[in-house]
Amino acid sequence: MAEKIEITPEMRAVVGVESPPWTHEVTTTSVRAFARGVGYTDLVYFDEAEAKRRGYRSLPAPATYFGTPIFIPGRSNDTFSTPAQTGPSLKHGLRNVLDGGAETEYFDDICAGDTLTVTSKLADLAVRESKTTGAMLIVTQEATCKNQHGKVVAKQRSQGLFY
């Protein structure tokens, strides 16, 4: 348990630096896998004929799903399946991480067949005291998803809690 966490100028310097873009694929198989993982029973996420009957181009991406980041051994994070290199790394030495929450804004639909290009940046750093884990470093990440037509379809801000 960390007694005290200091946000150093070196850590501050990482804020706002945009990551190189990474490709996320939205396929019929990947939409089904995500919908199945959540436990959806609405056939729109599984059956293309049903999706078309309800007015979608193909299987729609379930809420909070932004495609699957392409996985490349050595270039992807083996635990979280995200790109390993997301710009300059934040050196804080904290071992444990918990998810703090997320906020997503959608600007257009996402369907199977779409290819998204995602960039992310560290939007904010803060320190908070928690009764259960002691001092926590709160890292706010902002991701922007563009589709194959260059249109921003979603933006997401999420908090990682390091302790």
Added chain:
Amino acid sequence: MPLSFDSFKEGDPLPLLKKKPGVTQLVKYAAGGGDFNPLHHDFAFPQSKAIGSIIVHGRFKYAALGELVSNWLDHGGRIKKLSCQYRGMDLPDKEMTLGGVVKRKWQEGGEKLAEVELFVKNEEGKNTTPGSAVVVLRG
């Protein structure tokens, strides 16, 4: 029936969604979502041992709140904003009750909008994952 702007009012509850994910369901979520953090499937992982159990992915709960809102919409509109905060951990094989209430409905810039407040209650009735959403109705 797709939800329409005139079919609900402020204060209306959303139909509840119950979930009781076991380890197998969390493994399916890991496969679908790509998060293979052992904290969500490996009881021997040091962080799981420190907590006393594996825990449900926060993102599983976030996605399930998305399912709750999507079920309510029944394709009568789309989600414009969806957020939640993880205030408490949820454990596998425990029932979670997801629900919400309409806080506000209004029209703006030609769009028919509604804001809903969301919750994920554990078996003790504690809201572990408060959230909110803004939806746009088609008609």
